[in-house]
C-alpha cells in the first residue's frame with residue numbers, strides 16, 4: 431500500500447496521530463509525535479536505527495559535568511576562557527583515543543586572529559556622592575561572578591567618574607551617558623561629545639521573564655564594541671538604569687566605572703575530531719558548536735553536547751552497538767563562523783551536509799525555550815505559511831543562492847520525532863531559516879545546513895544565562911537528536927530511502943495544501959514541488975551511497 435503518500439493516507443483512514451498524541455504504532459503511520467511541524471513516516475529505519483545505542487550510550491552526567499566546568503569562564507575568541515574550554519575538549523577527546531587510534535582523527539588548526547584576545551578581569555560601577563562610594567551598583571572580580579557581562583567584549587580598562595546624563599543630545603564633556611540604546615548606536619556621538627563613559631541597559635525585546643516575575647530587570651546584556659574602542663563602556667541592568675534615572679538631579683551624584691581587562695596576542699584554535707567513515711571516508715557530515723560567548727546555554731551546552739556525542743559514537747562503534755558510519759562525521763569546536771570557515775578551508779573531505787549545535791540545554795521551565803530545528807533556506811523562507819512561523823529572534827536577509835534542495839531537514843525532523851517518541855514525550859518544533867549561527871557559513875559555500883537550538887529564552891545573551899538554566903534532560907535529548915541526525919546522513923542506506931521520501935512527499939503534500947488554504951501565490955506551491963523533486967534526488971543519492979555534491 432505504500433505507493434504514494436496520498437494513497438497511503440486514504441487506505442488506512444486518518445493515520446496521522448494528533449501532534450503531541452500517542453503515535454501510531456509500527457511502520458507506515460504518519461505522525462509528528464511531540465514535534466510541532468510536518469509529520470514523518472514512523473518506522474525502524476532512517477534515524478530510528480541509531481536511537482537505541484545513542485540514547486542508551488549518551489552519558490548525560492558527563493555532558494553536564496563539562497557544562498559545569500565551562501560555566502565559570504567568560505569565553506571569547508582566544509581569551510583565557512576560550513583556551514581553557516579548548517584544552518578541556520581536546521584533553522577529553524585525546525583521553526579516549528581521538529588523534530591516536532585508527533579511524534579517530536583529531537586536528538587542531540591554528541589561524542591568526544583579526545583582533546587581540548580580550549579577557550575581562552574585573553569591573554565595578556559605584557555610585558559616588560562627593561567622591562565617596564556609597565553603593566556598588568554592579569561588579570565582578572572573577573570570571574564566575576554573576577555580573578560578568580557588564581563589560582562588552584573589547585571594552586578597555588579604565589577608572590573614570592562623572593555626573594549622569596540621560597540624554598545624548600545634552601551630554602556635556604566629562605559626563606557619563608546612561609542609555610537604553612545599544613552601545614554601537616551611541617558610541618561615536620558620545621565620544622565626540624567628550625563623554626567620560628557610556629552605560630547601556632539595552633536588552634532584546636524578548637529578554638522578558640516568561641514566568642511573570644521580573645528576573646529580567648536584573649539582566650545585563652552580553653554584547654561587544656568594536657576592537658580598539660577607547661571610550662569606557664559598560665552594560666547595566668534595567669533596575670540600575672531606573673535607579674540612576676531617579677538620581678539624575680541629585681547634584682553631587684556621580685558614578686565611578688573601574689574596569690580591568692587584558693589583551694593577548696594568540697593564534698585562534700579550531701578543533702576537529704573525526705570518526706572516519708567506512709565506505710566513503712572522503713565524504714563527511716559536519717557538526718559544529720561555537721565555544722566563544724559567556725552563556726552557559728549559549729554555548730557551553732552545545733560544546734558539551736557535541737563532545738559527549740563524539741565520545742558516545744566512538745563507544746557505540748567500539749562496542750559494535752553501531753557500525754562505523756558509511757561517511758565520516760566531523761565534530762568541530764571554535765569561534766563562531768570562523769571555526770566553520772577555517773574547517774572548510776582546511777578539510778580535504780567533501781562536506782555533504784552540516785548541522786550547527788547552538789544552545790542545546792535550555793530549560794523549558796526556567797527559560798520558556800523549546801528545542802528547535804531551523805531548516806536551511808527552502809520555499810518556507812520566502813512564503814512563511816502555517817504551521818511555520820518565525821521566532822522572536824527575527825530573520826536575516828536571505829541570499830536566494832542559499833536555497834539548496836536537500837533532504838537534510840527531513841532527516842533532522844525525523845530524528846526529533848523519533849527521540850521524542852522513544853522517550854514518551856519531548857517537545858520540539860521547527861521554523862524557516864533565520865540565520866545567525868554556523869550553519870550560515872556552510873550554506874554560503876553551497877552546502878546544505880541546518881541549526882539545532884532552543885528559543886525563546888528570556889536569558890539569551892545576558893548574564894542570567896548560567897548553569898541554573900541548563901536542563902540535563904533537554905541537553906541529553908537535543909544532543910542525541912543531533913547525533914541521530916548526523917548518523918542518519920552519514921550512514922544513510924538504501925533501506926532508509928523509502929521512509930525519508932514518503933516523509934518528504936507528505937511534507938510537500940501538506941505544504942501545497944496550505945498554499946491553497948491560505949490563498950498564497952501559486953508560485954509557492956510550484957516552488958515546494960521543485961524543492962521536493964531536488965530533495966528527493968539528494969536523498970536517493972545519499973541513501974544509495976553515491977555522491978550528493
Ligand SMILES: [Zn+2]
Nearest residue numbers: 728729788789
Ligand atoms: Zn550561540
